[in-house]
Amino acid sequence: MRMIKRTDMTGKKAAIIRIVSIIAAFLFTSVFISALGHSPINVYFSMVEGAFGSAHRIRDTFTITIPLVVTSIGIMIAFKMKFWNIGAEGQIIVGALAASYLALNYNHLPKMVLLPAMFLAGFVGGGLWALIPAFFKVQFGTNETIFTLMMNYVALKWVTYLQYGPWKDPGSLGFPKIANFTDAAIMPKLFGVHVGWIIAIILVIIITIMMNYSKAGYEIAVVGESMDTAKYAGMNVKKVILSALFISGGIAGIVGMMQASAVNQTLSTQVAAGYGYTAIITAWLSGLKAAIIIPVSLLFAIMIKGGSFIQTAYQIPQSAAGILQSVILFFVIGSEFFIQYKLVRNSVMEKEVA
Amino acid sequence: MKDQVFVKMENICKTFGTVKANDHINFEVNKGEIHALLGENGAGKSTLMNMLSGIYKPDSGSIYIHNTPTKIGSPKESIEKGIGMIHQHYKLVEVQTAKENVIMGQKGSFFLHRKKLSKDLKQIIDQFGLTVNPDQKIYDMSIGEKQAVEILKVLYRGADILIMDEPTAVLTPQETKKLFAIMRNMAKEGCAIIIITHKLNEVMEISDKVTVLRKGTTVGTLITKETTPRALTDLMVGKSVNLSIERPLVDRGNRLLKVDKLNAIDQEHVKVLKDISFELYEGEILGVAGVSGSGQKELCETIAGLYPVKSGEIIYKDESLIGKSPRSIIKKGISMSFIPEDRLGMGLVASMDMVDNYLLKEHHNQKGFFIKRKPIEEICKKMIDTLEIKTPGVHHPVKQLSGGNIQKVLIGREIDTNPNVLITAYAVRGLDIGATHTIYDLVNEQKKKNVGVLFIGEDLDVLLELCDRIMVICQGEVTGIVYANQTTREEVGLMMAGERIEGMVMAQ
Numbered sequence: 001m002r003m004i005k006r007t008d009m010t011g012k013k014a015a016i017i018r019i020v021s022i023i024a025a026f027l028f029t030s031v032f033i034s035a036l037g038h039s040p041i042n043v044y045f046s047m048v049e050g051a052f053g054s055a056h057r058i059r060d061t062f063t064i065t066i067p068l069v070v071t072s073i074g075i076m077i078a079f080k081m082k083f084w085n086i087g088a089e090g091q092i093i094v095g096a097l098a099a100s101y102l103a104l105n106y107n108h109l110p111k112m113v114l115l116p117a118m119f120l121a122g123f124v125g126g127g128l129w130a131l132i133p134a135f136f137k138v139q140f141g142t143n144e145t146i147f148t149l150m151m152n153y154v155a156l157k158w159v160t161y162l163q164y165g166p167w168k169d170p171g172s173l174g175f176p177k178i179a180n181f182t183d184a185a186i187m188p189k190l191f192g193v194h195v196g197w198i199i200a201i202i203l204v205i206i207i208t209i210m211m212n213y214s215k216a217g218y219e220i221a222v223v224g225e226s227m228d229t230a231k232y233a234g235m236n237v238k239k240v241i242l243s244a245l246f247i248s249g250g251i252a253g254i255v256g257m258m259q260a261s262a263v264n265q266t267l268s269t270q271v272a273a274g275y276g277y278t279a280i281i282t283a284w285l286s287g288l289k290a291a292i293i294i295p296v297s298l299l300f301a302i303m304i305k306g307g308s309f310i311q312t313a314y315q316i317p318q319s320a321a322g323i324l325q326s327v328i329l330f331f332v333i334g335s336e337f338f339i340q341y342k343l344v345r346n347s348v349m350e351k352e353v354a
Numbered sequence: 355m356k357d358q359v360f361v362k363m364e365n366i367c368k369t370f371g372t373v374k375a376n377d378h379i380n381f382e383v384n385k386g387e388i389h390a391l392l393g394e395n396g397a398g399k400s401t402l403m404n405m406l407s408g409i410y411k412p413d414s415g416s417i418y419i420h421n422t423p424t425k426i427g428s429p430k431e432s433i434e435k436g437i438g439m440i441h442q443h444y445k446l447v448e449v450q451t452a453k454e455n456v457i458m459g460q461k462g463s464f465f466l467h468r469k470k471l472s473k474d475l476k477q478i479i480d481q482f483g484l485t486v487n488p489d490q491k492i493y494d495m496s497i498g499e500k501q502a503v504e505i506l507k508v509l510y511r512g513a514d515i516l517i518m519d520e521p522t523a524v525l526t527p528q529e530t531k532k533l534f535a536i537m538r539n540m541a542k543e544g545c546a547i548i549i550i551t552h553k554l555n556e557v558m559e560i561s562d563k564v565t566v567l568r569k570g571t572t573v574g575t576l577i578t579k580e581t582t583p584r585a586l587t588d589l590m591v592g593k594s595v596n597l598s599i600e601r602p603l604v605d606r607g608n609r610l611l612k613v614d615k616l617n618a619i620d621q622e623h624v625k626v627l628k629d630i631s632f633e634l635y636e637g638e639i640l641g642v643a644g645v646s647g648s649g650q651k652e653l654c655e656t657i658a659g660l661y662p663v664k665s666g667e668i669i670y671k672d673e674s675l676i677g678k679s680p681r682s683i684i685k686k687g688i689s690m691s692f693i694p695e696d697r698l699g700m701g702l703v704a705s706m707d708m709v710d711n712y713l714l715k716e717h718h719n720q721k722g723f724f725i726k727r728k729p730i731e732e733i734c735k736k737m738i739d740t741l742e743i744k745t746p747g748v749h750h751p752v753k754q755l756s757g758g759n760i761q762k763v764l765i766g767r768e769i770d771t772n773p774n775v776l777i778t779a780y781a782v783r784g785l786d787i788g789a790t791h792t793i794y795d796l797v798n799e800q801k802k803k804n805v806g807v808l809f810i811g812e813d814l815d816v817l818l819e820l821c822d823r824i825m826v827i828c829q830g831e832v833t834g835i836v837y838a839n840q841t842t843r844e845e846v847g848l849m850m851a852g853e854r855i856e857g858m859v860m861a862q
Contacts, residue, residue, distance in 0.1 A: 213724050213725060214724055215717055218725050226704075229700055232658070232701060232714075233714035236679075
């Protein structure tokens with residue numbers, strides 16, 4: 001056996017390989033579930049049931065899908081530029097923080113004014129948080145991976161500080177929590193799910209158009225492929241990086257606003273709930289294509305929601321679903337090898353040549 | 355015994371993916387013979403030699419070294435069999451001496467027997483007439499000396515089969531002469547030497563026999579004395595080609611570019627451009643000659659606004675370009691296309707299609723938020739027709755095209771922007787003969803349109819035939835500017851080595 005670089009890979013073939021790798025990941029996890037003494041088939045069906053078994057569960061699953069989709073979209077923009085933004089978690093938190101500031105201090109405003117203002121604040125907050133590592137990258141060449149990652153902890157500790165300190169709700173009898181939002185700061189629902197799903201769909205459309213048909217998207221792609229080429233072509237590389245990161249972080253910030261407003265209805269350290277990290281996986285699995293982000297995020301939402309269901313139904317720790325997610329990631333990253341190369345048996349090779 | 359066979363390769367096949375790099379190649383080299391391996395880029399020369407040096411293994415076929423069937427599994431085994439390869443890019447440790455480089459990676463006792471080593475090295479140096487001081491550090495050496503160290507290395511390891519991959523690419527004509535003398539000595543001492551090249555004059559000068567490869571197959575092995583450059587070219591290309599390069603007469607127009615005492619330093623604060631001064635006029639081709647790494651890249655980039663200038667002036671028509679952004683320089687009609695060694699470094703985005711690559715500079719001129727690809731598709735289709743670019747379509751990623759076609763896309767785009775100044779570096783690097791001449795024609799057409807062309811080249815013969823004037827640079831300095839039709843190879847070669855010719859006036 002030996003490996004040969006593929007030249008005949010089509011998008012369709014690549015998609016098939018990725019789907020096969022996801023199936024293989026499920027098979028692999030089956031071994032693990034069997035070892036726990038359960039039937040993997042039953043467990044998988046229960047997960048689906050847990051995610052879609054009732055109207056309430058469906059609503060929950062979609063509520064998880066929304067932040068995954070939107071965060072993935074944000075991350076995708078940075079990744080297209082090969083700027084490894086691992087800081088969506090922090091950008092979500094800062095977006096939530098900025099929106100919460102308005103929600104807590106301007107709750108006398110009418111809903112129609114307050115919500116759009118919170119939306120904008122979330123965008124700007126997340127965007128500015130992402131702008132900091134971007135600035136240091138273009139100015140001093142710092143490593144963005146480590147920088148954005150560290151910024152997550154800084155953001156988180158800010159919220160902890162506010163929660164235990166200045167923003168602590170006096171009415172909570174000493175319990176360290178921030179006051180619940182008033183009705184004016186809570187996003188309305190449509191078909192039982194908060195309107196974030198409409199925002200998610202609109203964002204997917206806008207960003208798809210931006211990345212594929214606008215000058216800005218084109219410049220981001222060129223910078224991602226080669227900074228030298230971008231400079232040679234007369235692009236303002238620094239400006240491209242800074243503005244792309246502002247949008248990338250801003251979109252994550254919107255997630256923070258939506259989670260604080262519609263889901264938690266307050267600000268807490270749990271606001272990002274790991275979506276910033278899970279979305280790295282979903283963004284990557286969707287091949288950095290906006291439209292593919294939706295089904296991939298839904299799959300992960302099913303696993304998250306279904307994972308918590310099997311916990312109660314089978315007494316399997318929810319981490320089992322976490323393991324499934326990780327195994328899928330491993331298999332899909334591994335499948336990239338088969339997209340780049342193919343294995344050929346030596347005897348076959350000689351026949352072809354002869 | 356001169357006809358003792360040292361290397362015999364029989365029916366060698368090697369496939370990469372779907373490409374047959376070598377298809378039943380037969381090749382034989384005798385003791386004491388200098389054998390040239392001639393072929394265009396992609397003909398399979400390097401693949402074939404890499405199988406001798408243990409980097410690749412043949413899919414089928416057999417190799418005989420010194421008449422014994424041999425399987426060469428790794429570069430180490432290849433060295434043990436007495437095969438030494440001198441690569442185009444030297445593999446030396448700069449901070450060590452020649453001697454230390456030679457013994458590196460050698461088996462031996464724990465202690466170095468320095469005295470014996472020095473004696474052995476001295477003997478080899480004298481025997482073959484190498485010019486190298488074993489105790490000199492590599493970073494103090496010229497390119498020619500470094501190459502001598504590489505040769506010393508393989509000889510010390512006892513190689514009697516030497517493979518040289520384009521050994522003259524980085525040498526001045528004078529250094530080339532020296533190298534050839536060494537090669538003749540080695541042949542006299544009983545080595546078998548294989549020289550990979552695509553320069554015909556070198557084949558004629560140095561080799562005893564020549565094997566021509568074309569598209570992975572052996573076209574034939576000839577005795578050099580019994581053939582002509584013409585015949586070899588025809589074999590190499592597979593059809594009759596016209597080798598002469600045109601130099602159309604164009605009346606020189608106004609001054610376009612004036613570079614005055616230009617200095618630049620790199621990140622290590624080493625001067626890469628020293629007091630460069632020259633002028634470029636409408637309707638002329640100004641060639642730039644120099645061994646590679648003499649500052650060509652930096653010169654191109656400073657004019658294009660991509661490399662910081664320390665001092666000096668670049669004046670285009672009547673205004674200074676210093677401090678202008680690359681984009682505003684492009685807008686003034688100064689187009690730069692630099693073909694790096696890997697072809698795709700700067701100027702093109704490998705994974706994008708022709709349309710998106712065309713848009714690199716063009717998109718600045720489009721108005722509005724959206725990018726318009728439709729009109730560009732038409733332009734690209736036209737470009738494919740006029741330049742005979744072989745591609746499945748305008749939406750095919752450029753990295754999947756062959757080298758020649760990639761270069762046509764790049765130069766085609768630059769010319770399409772109707773530049774006033776066209777800077778092109780290594781435009782024909784690695785191209786086959788047909789494509790090379792297409793590019794020369796394109797450049798000449800620009801000259802006829804009164805464009806000022808700065809043509810940075812590798813092949814002196816081409817520069818002498820194509821250009822109006824030639825500027826010679828050496829280590830970032832201009833050592834002379836001469837009229838191409840009033841100079842000789844030798845004169846330019848001396849200047850490339852850094853000598854200034856007594857009483858020479860810079861050609862205006």
